[in-house]
Amino acid sequence: MDTMRILIFCLCVLPTAADLYSQSVRGTARLACSDSLAELRKRKVPLLENANTVFAFGYRQVAGLNQDPVLIRFDSGKRTYCRTDYETTQAEGRIYGLLLAGEDLYAVASLVGPPGKADQDFRRFARKGWMRDSGKGSPRAAIILKIKAQSGDVESAAYLTSVKEDGNSNSVEVLEMDLNSKGLTVKANAWLSPRMTSRAPMQCKGKEPYLQTIIFTPDLSKTVDSFAERCVCCE
Secondary structure: OOOOOOOOOOOOEOOOHHHHHHOEEEOOOEOOOOOOHHHHHHHOOOEEEEOOEEEEEEEEEEEOOEEEEEEEEEEOOEEEEEEOOOOOOOOEEEEEEEEEEOOEEEEEEEEEOOOOOHHHOHHHOOOOOOOOOOOOOOOOEEEEEEEEOOOOOEEEEEEEOEEOOOOOEEOEEEEEEEEEOOEEEEEEEEOOOOEOOOOOEOEEOOOOOEEEEEEEOOOOOOEEEEEEOOEEOOO
């Protein structure tokens, strides 16, 4: 998978608390901390809105293929914070999905390229995560981040990749997230082969990608279920 498809699957005012856990926005855009909310609206970038609070997310272009993830919060039209420090290596990193759940945000980021220092990328947040790095190879890894909405600080994280026939990691593209009584349910396109909860590969048939559903505990330290269309497991 050489390019990432960009799709907004929901862009609207957030619902009441009773429906909050199903609200999310997907897409990505080039951002700068100097961008005003009015400018972002004019450019029609993905925004997650709740009353007077608005979150913008995407990436900043550093140099060449080097991109760093960006998360911006606005309150009453004024910028509250702009976080560009989640991943600052030479890799290509973007945030391309966001879900608001009470006082927490769940963000999904992509990362592709050579790994840099662990204290400069998502690995420092995933020390207790279900997967703590992207593994061997050069996949387009997905990283799920649990973030404090008030400050933008990351609470925890987990990597999500699939497995190639040679055992190296393969690419995953998250399509949607939903926090419910089962946990954080993530649906994703996985290229051969999706991982079971043990992280071992499933056995799949037919053309890839495979639509995977994987359910994380809210702190992202474990998975409670994982299955995919046209794939068989079990552990």
